[in-house]
Amino acid sequence: MKPVLRILIGTSIVLMLGAYVLPLWHILLDAPQYPEGLELKIWLNGLSGNIDQINGLNHYIGMKHISIADFREFKILPYAFGMVLLLGAVAAVINSRKLAITWFLSLCLFGIAGFTDFYIWEYNYGHHLNPHAAIKVEGMYYQPPLFGYKQLLNFTAGSLPDTGGIIVGIGGVLAALPLIKRKKSKINNEKNLHTPDDRRLAV
Amino acid sequence: MKISIIKLLPLAIILLSSLAIYSCKPGKVGSKLDADAAQKVYVAPGKYDEVYAFLSGGFSGQVAAYGIPSGRLLKVIPVFSQNPENGYGYSEETKPMLNTSHGFVPWDDSHHPELSKTNGEDDGRWLFINGNNTPRIARINLATFKTDEIIELPNIGGNHASPFCTENTEYVVGNTRFSEPLDFEKGDVPINSYKKTFKGAVSFVKVDKGTGSMNLSFQLIVPPFNYDLAHAGKGVSHDWLFFTCYNTEEANTLLEVNASQRDKDFIMAINWKKAEELIRQGKGVKTPVKYAHNVYNEKTHTASSQIESGTLTLDVTKYPGLVYYMPCPKSPHGVDVAPDGEYIAASGKLAAVIPVFSYKKMLTAIDKKDYDGMIDGTLPVLKYESVLHGEVKQPGLGPLHTEFDGKGYAYTTMFVSSEVVKWKIDNLQIIDRIPSYYSPGHLSIVGGDSKKPYGKYLLSLNKITKDRYLPTGPELPQACQLIDISGEKMKLLLDFPTIGEPHYGQMIPADKILKNQVKFFKIEDNKNAYVTRAEKDSKVVRTGNRVDVYMTAIRSHLAPDNIEGIKMGDEVYVHVTNLEQDWDVPHGFAIKGANNAELLIMPGETSSLKWTPDRSGIFPFYCTDFCSALHQEMQGYFRVSPAGADTPLKFSIGVNPVTQ
Numbered sequence: 119m120k121p122v123l124r125i126l127i128g129t130s131i132v133l134m135l136g137a138y139v140l141p142l143w144h145i146l147l148d149a150p151q152y153p154e155g156l157e158l159k160i161w162l163n164g165l166s167g168n169i170d171q172i173n174g175l176n177h178y179i180g181m182k183h184i185s186i187a188d189f190r191e192f193k194i195l196p197y198a199f200g201m202v203l204l205l206g207a208v209a210a211v212i213n214s215r216k217l218a219i220t221w222f223l224s225l226c227l228f229g230i231a232g233f234t235d236f237y238i239w240e241y242n243y244g245h246h247l248n249p250h251a252a253i254k255v256e257g258m259y260y261q262p263p264l265f266g267y268k269q270l271l272n273f274t275a276g277s278l279p280d281t282g283g284i285i286v287g288i289g290g291v292l293a294a295l296p297l298i299k300r301k302k303s304k305i306n307n308e309k310n311l312h313t314p315d316d317r318r319l320a321v
Numbered sequence: 322m323k324i325s326i327i328k329l330l331p332l333a334i335i336l337l338s339s340l341a342i343y344s345c346k347p348g349k350v351g352s353k354l355d356a357d358a359a360q361k362v363y364v365a366p367g368k369y370d371e372v373y374a375f376l377s378g379g380f381s382g383q384v385a386a387y388g389i390p391s392g393r394l395l396k397v398i399p400v401f402s403q404n405p406e407n408g409y410g411y412s413e414e415t416k417p418m419l420n421t422s423h424g425f426v427p428w429d430d431s432h433h434p435e436l437s438k439t440n441g442e443d444d445g446r447w448l449f450i451n452g453n454n455t456p457r458i459a460r461i462n463l464a465t466f467k468t469d470e471i472i473e474l475p476n477i478g479g480n481h482a483s484p485f486c487t488e489n490t491e492y493v494v495g496n497t498r499f500s501e502p503l504d505f506e507k508g509d510v511p512i513n514s515y516k517k518t519f520k521g522a523v524s525f526v527k528v529d530k531g532t533g534s535m536n537l538s539f540q541l542i543v544p545p546f547n548y549d550l551a552h553a554g555k556g557v558s559h560d561w562l563f564f565t566c567y568n569t570e571e572a573n574t575l576l577e578v579n580a581s582q583r584d585k586d587f588i589m590a591i592n593w594k595k596a597e598e599l600i601r602q603g604k605g606v607k608t609p610v611k612y613a614h615n616v617y618n619e620k621t622h623t624a625s626s627q628i629e630s631g632t633l634t635l636d637v638t639k640y641p642g643l644v645y646y647m648p649c650p651k652s653p654h655g656v657d658v659a660p661d662g663e664y665i666a667a668s669g670k671l672a673a674v675i676p677v678f679s680y681k682k683m684l685t686a687i688d689k690k691d692y693d694g695m696i697d698g699t700l701p702v703l704k705y706e707s708v709l710h711g712e713v714k715q716p717g718l719g720p721l722h723t724e725f726d727g728k729g730y731a732y733t734t735m736f737v738s739s740e741v742v743k744w745k746i747d748n749l750q751i752i753d754r755i756p757s758y759y760s761p762g763h764l765s766i767v768g769g770d771s772k773k774p775y776g777k778y779l780l781s782l783n784k785i786t787k788d789r790y791l792p793t794g795p796e797l798p799q800a801c802q803l804i805d806i807s808g809e810k811m812k813l814l815l816d817f818p819t820i821g822e823p824h825y826g827q828m829i830p831a832d833k834i835l836k837n838q839v840k841f842f843k844i845e846d847n848k849n850a851y852v853t854r855a856e857k858d859s860k861v862v863r864t865g866n867r868v869d870v871y872m873t874a875i876r877s878h879l880a881p882d883n884i885e886g887i888k889m890g891d892e893v894y895v896h897v898t899n900l901e902q903d904w905d906v907p908h909g910f911a912i913k914g915a916n917n918a919e920l921l922i923m924p925g926e927t928s929s930l931k932w933t934p935d936r937s938g939i940f941p942f943y944c945t946d947f948c949s950a951l952h953q954e955m956q957g958y959f960r961v962s963p964a965g966a967d968t969p970l971k972f973s974i975g976v977n978p979v980t981q
Contacts, residue, residue: 154904171903174876178950250978252877252951 119215123296127210127218131203133289137162138196140282143236145262147172148274158184159280160236162199163192179260179271180251181243191235202228206293218296225293237264353755355805355812362803362815364391369835372767372778372828375434375448376801378402379822382429384450384461389767389778389828390803392817400459400468401429401452403918409468411918413894413929414849415617417626421455421473422611430454432481432824433550437490437533441555441660441772445833447533449484449493456480458493458526460533462619464837469617472535475610475632476503476522482548482564484526487593488555488772492538494593495524496564500545503634504610515573519545522634523564523591537612539600539633541591543644544697545571547580550655550722553593555772556662558680560594563665565653566646581671585648585705587696588656588667590683595643596635604640605633620848622926638699645687646696647678648705655722655763659731660772664710664746666731668720675713675720675733676705677749683708711749716742721762722825724769726776726806732769734761734781741781741804743811755811757802759785763825766806775830779804779811782823790818799823840904842925849927851896856880861972868893870972874908874922875900876949878974879942882957886970889937889963898927909945912959919945934961 141159144167148155156168156175164186173183186192202224209217244261247254255271262268262275269275279287355361364370370388373395377384382402386395403410403419410419410427419427429452436443447469448461456474461467474480474495483495500519502508510518520542527538546566554561566587572579599605610632617624637644650672657666665678685691686707693704719737726732730752733742739760743753763782767775781802789800798818805812844854853859853871859880862869868891873880879897887893897910901924911919915932922928934940944955962968 168903174901174903248978 119213119218119296123218124210124213126292126295127206127221130289130292131206131210133285133292134199134203136285136289137199137282140285141166141280142283142286144278144280146276146278148276149272151272161192161282163196165189165192176260178251178253180248180254181260182246182248184243189239199228215296222293222297225290229290233264240264353811353813355814358812358814361805362390362392364388364393369831371831372775373831373834374765374780374801374826374828375436376765376780376782376819376823376826377431377434377450378820379432379799379824380430381821382431382452383821384431384434384448385820385823386466387801387817387819388831389780390814392801392803392815394820396466397820398461398466398468400450400461401426401431401457401471403427405918407921408918408928408930411930412920413931414621414623414927417624418468418471418615418617420615420626421457421613422475422628423455426455428454429457431459433484434825434827435484435486435493436771436827436829437528438486438771439489441488443768443771443827443829443833444490445829445837447490448827449486451480451483451495453479453481453498456483456495456497458484458495458535460528460535462533463834464839465619467617467619469533469619470535471613471615472526472537473612473614474522474524474526474537475612476505476520476540476542476608476634477501477524480524482551483524485551485553485562486528487553487562488559490528490530492525492527492593493535494526494551494553494562496543496548496551497521498547498549500547503542503608505608512573515545516571519571519573521545521548523548523562525593525596534616536614537629537632539596539605539635541596541643542634542636543589544700546587546589547576548589549653552656552658552665552770554658554662554680555660558658558662558665560592561680562591562593563656563658564589564591565649565656565667567652567654581652583651585650586652586669587646587702588649588653588665588678590645590647591637592643595640599635599640599643600633605635607631608634619842620846622842622847622849622928638697641699644700645683646700646702647683647708648693648702649676650674654720657723657725657731657770659746660725660727660774662772666723666733668722668733670719670721670736672720673715675716675723675744677710677713677746678708679710682710713742713744713749713751716744716751717754722764724764724766724779725774726766726769726779727774728776730806732764732766732779732806732811734764736760736762741779741811743806753810755804755813757781757783758789758800758816759783759787761802765826765828767828767830770827775828777805777807778814778828779806780823780826780828782826784822786818789816801826841902841906842923844898844900844902844925847898847925847927849896849898851894851929852927853896853898854900856900856974859972859974861886861970863970866891868970870895872897872910873900874898874910874944874955876906877944877951877955878977879908879910879944879955879957880974881972882974883960884957884972885960885962886968887934887959887961888966888968889934889961891934891961893932893934893959894929895932895942896927896929897922899924901925906948907946908948908955910942911945912942913940921946934959937961937963937966 143160145158159167206221263277267276372389374387384398399409435449437447460470462469477497478499478501481498484493500521523541525538547568549565551564568580569586615626649667650669653667654670686703691707692701717735717738723733761781765780803815899922920928940959
């Protein structure tokens with residue numbers, strides 16, 4: 119790998135370290151009575167924001183209480199993500215393109231697993247409603263969107279990357295560059311054969 | 322035909338001339354309604370007003386906050402009067418706020434709101450207001466809009482000339498409207514011994530810079546005049562305080578006539594720095610008096626009342642250089658210090674001019690001993706001409722109060738001619754006048770008594786409304802007129818009715834208040850002795866015939882909601898903690914037949930209602946603040962059994978499957 123690619127991998131890792139200090143994702147709730155909005159922030163290792171208020175409201179529709187203790191993921195995620203980042207660091211240090219590709223693929227896998235898990239939680243919260251709930255609307259489920267906005271009764275629910283998520287995303291794009299660059303440099307090598315210097319070498 | 326015309330001529334002349342006379346009748350002064358008034362006072366739905374106006378409620382004993390320029394009523398802040406709507410003065414926590422040396426006094430007559438000041442500017446931290454009747458000063462916290470402290474003032478008859486802040490709120494001061502024998506002297510004296518036995522007392526209440534907490538530092542004993550209003554100097558005149566005195570005749574009956582005899586009464590100038598220094602030197606005389614000092618603690622959400630004893634007094638006649646009198650025409654009402662601290666406008670309510678005094682000239686007159694006699698042998702009266710900057714001629718009838726716009730102009734209310742008059746401070750020329758509807762007392766300009774007025778709006782605070790609004794029987798509202806003072810000419814923008822009597826008001830740009838607003842109280846900081854921080858901790862405890870109910874409120878239930886085992890003869894204290902931790906989710910609490918009030922409990926707060934059941938049976942209780950979609954379900958029952966019944970004490974709330 120060219121030094122520039124190794125620097126890119128390094129930069130990508132530094133950006134992804136942001137996941138440890140910044141929230142990755144947030145769910146935003148807006149309703150006429152909540153002009154200031156409610157927010158649930160999702161971190162690598164937990165949740166923050168208006169959890170109590172959201173739980174207070176959710177009890178009307180019989181949604182399960184959101185409790186950080188229920189999420190075993192938050193205990194594992196910081197380590198799992200750390201391992202993945204470590205893999206990238208090793209790839210950069212020992213200058214192995216193969217390892218860099220493995221790293222990128224494991225990042226993708228990590229992302230897919232993360233979003234699948236997120237979806238499952240959302241599905242369960244939104245569908246498994248207590249039958250004794252005060253408010254029951256025929257055929258209504260309260261699964262928040264995976265990405266984007268959705269109307270849930272009087273609330274507009276939004277699900278969007280937060281600052282940490284955006285920075286990790288940029289890191290992910292940088293992590294993909296070694297793959298693309300390689301192809302380009304192959305083409306460049308062929309072209310280079312036609313430069314006067316290369317011809318001389320060929321002679 | 323000709324003859325008949327000639328015959329008719331006198332009739333025609335009479336008709337024409339009577340028409341002319343009729344049309345010559347002086348009309349009402351035309352309204353000076355601004356053509357763009359609707360635009361200027363329109364605050365679109367969802368938008369905030371630019372300015373807060375805090376108007377006293379007069380005989381209501383409270384303070385009301387309005388948004389300006391819309392004139393919308395935002396909140397009535399209970400201060401001196403019980404307020405059954407939210408339980409102020411009824412709940413166990415707030416009852417001590419209304420304690421006095423006379424016992425529980427659940428009402429008063431609140432006159433003069435005064436914003437706390439830093440460097441002579443309104444700082445938006447606290448609002449002080451006087452209880453005129455049972456002499457008291459209250460401090461309202463402008464972060465919570467709650468009354469945080471009330472201190473009673475001994476030795477005085479009516480705390481009218483109060484509360485006025487010195488430039489950095491070092492002190493708020495007050496003086497008596499009714500002189501009377503001092504509390505520690507024999508009070509049982511013939512009323513006509515007034516001149517000998519009655520006194521005035523200027524109270525200096527020290528205000529803590531950090532917490533705002535008040536304490537009565539000392540009192541100056543002054544001659545038995547009636548004291549109407551005051552203002553502290555600022556800038557150059559920082560060290561001085563100015564009080565208006567009327568009834569310098571020292572009459573004790575039919576004051577309407579007997580106190581209006583002298584051509585001139587006085588402005589009393591007090592060097593408060595000197596008084597402070599004398600107290601520091603230990604010149605104060607410890608005098609035995611009793612007065613209540615009530616403090617509301619935001620952490621315990623509970624007030625406590627303490628009867629303090631003793632204060633330091635200083636007889637001003639014994640200390641030359643402390644007090645000087647400036648003669649002022651006929652029964653002065655207001656005394657107002659211009660933003661630069663140099664000019665002092667006083668308003669003799671029966672005078673034909675507005676005298677404006679010069680601080681510089683006052684100092685020179687003192688230096689030169691330019692005296693015009695003495696009061697009580699040792700207190701110099703300065704010569705009127707020596708201290709006068711000039712007089713505003715023919716301002717109108719019944720000048721009362723003046724405020725300033727910071728652009729060199731002053732504005733004075735005319736009670737009798739019902740108008741506001743704008744005049745220039747330096748040359749004392751009248752610039753403009755605008756009618757008031759009707760009979761204005763005080764007026765208020767945004768920051769108008771501070772060093773840096775914000776200007777722009779003026780409120781004329783009126784006593785009489787007559788035909789201004791849809792009639793409401795014999796008892797009509799009092800009102801305000803909002804006047805635009807941003808231009809050369811004053812322009813009427815709006816008028817709106819108020820609660821009680823808008824005796825005086827202070828206005829402040831909204832951003833100075835907004836930045837400190839508290840939205841709710843943190844439940845973990847709630848240190849109330851009867852707090853219940855979680856529903857699982859709710860309980861009912863019997864101690865003899867006292868029953869304490871530790872209740873929680875959260876959308877949408879009260880816990881416990883079935884309580885049995887209360888017996889006739891019990892005193893039940895229900896301590897309700899609002900567990901909500903969000904803005905604008907109060908809960909109410911009310912019991913059928915409760916003889917006191919309901920409660921309104923803010924998020925994170927605990928409030929207690931005492932209830933003595935009057936019969937056995939079932940008593941519903943419920944939330945009175947429409948808190949949520951299931952508010953109507955937020956209810957429960959007490960079961961009250963006859964005295965001596967063996968109903969066991971039981972409390973419960975149904976299992977909530979949703980939150981399990």
